[in-house]
Amino acid sequence: MIRMKVAQALKTGEAGQLVDVRGWVRTRRDSKQAFSFVELNDGSCMANLQVVIDANVPGYADAIKHVTTGASIAIEGEVKDSPAKGQRIEVHATSLRVLGEADPLKYPLQKKGHSFEFLREIAHLRPRTNTFGAITRVRNAAATAIHNFFQSRGFCYIQSPIITTSDCEGAGQMFQVTTLDLHKLAASGKPVNFELDFFGKPASLTVSGQLEAEIFACSVGECYTFGPTFRAENSNTTRHLAEFWMVEPEMPFCDLTDNMKLAESFIKTVIGDVMKNCEADMAFFNERIDEKHELLATMQNILDHEFIRLPYTEAIDVLQKSGKKFEYSIEWGADLQSEHERFLTEEHFKQPVILFDYPRTLKPFYMRCNEDGKTVRAMDVLVPRVGEIIGGSQREERLDVLLERMKECHLDPETYWWYVDLRRYGTVPHAGFGLGFERLIQLVTGMANIRDCIPFPRVPKSAEF
């Protein structure tokens, strides 16, 4: 008797093998007098294993009643070649055990489809569906691909802190972390004394690990972070989460050109790995999720072509000369609206676009200033359907220019003293970027809403699970 996962059984199972398989029932089709067909799924792959349970299996009459959608069962049996179409092999049970019943009157998942909105309300059960099983496996494959990509290039994995007291870069509204008793504080009516708080000063959840990654890029060399990030923005869109995972590589002795090169091969490698390692899941997304069934073709198109590299100034020109009517007109100095980004990547170029050299007024203090005095070495990678998937830059390594820029952005260098120190002692040109992991999952799976690309989405007014 060999204990087998469904994926393994379907791939390598051969007639005559005695196997022990366990999982959850997707559907049961009965032949009352003779036997039952059970579709068994254990999450190891998209496909189900067909189990045939004959009526003379011990305890059949009692047990089969409880073999309903959602119930967990353990089967011992023999692998046989399937006489019917639809599957290569099947398992003929010699024993059946119901491990956990699932009352069919109450079990929320049906064999037929559900809306994603409904499934979000039962996030504890949705991984049992085809779609969310597939997303989970793709997420896992993508995370593995990310580590492989960096590890194979000698990047060091850095764990940046989740709790921080530096109000870093103003990347977004922060979630405050405190052990102070808010009820007492509110009742007292007195101003808050943060010296009494856990860290002795205001603390928050991180909005980025970039500044910390720079510390390690300037010591151990190429490195990357991959961890949760928090933004307390009141954003209600299909592309934003309050808690999301971000990948942030940082490289010393590199400029913006190197940065773009890395970003491009990074995205291509991860997509390529997922397509190779999650073939069945990707086929499912192509057929059932992408309405036009173009997902695989779109991914292949990304792999086959070089990303467009377009300076901000030229992008403005392209947009102005496009003849396209935009809701917001565009001119040099203004930030691109979603409609503009979408036009460039979805209509004009129809592939990923790297925009770079943005006006300095639009970007944060740490981005390297160009000689023209007007722009900084910033880059955004835009992809069809998702929009901005990467934001990055070459960092300002010159102490005097950095201090100047901080002044311009009304930031106190004292607060960032350790960041400024990196320019004071052995400064080097360096660059890096941040990639939103869930947006990458959105791109690869074709899922419309980012809330379905993370196991437990956190958005305004919602953190049930």
Added chain:
RNA sequence: UCCUCGAUAGCUCAAUCGGUAGAGCGAGCGGCUGUUAACCGCUAGGUUUUAGGUUCGAGUCCUAAUCGAGGAGCCA
């Protein structure tokens, strides 16, 4: 946060001009069948999100709240 739309059976939806709330799926029961998101028959299942209001009468009209979706802003 702003704009638009929505909330009716377990799920997905319908309900004409304001006049007795319906279907499909799912579920239960029965039948049939090496079945494949099976098929056929029967049955059960509703305080129409909540709180007010208009009206002889409200699922339908008005006000507010809550939740959800799409778009915008912010960004990854």
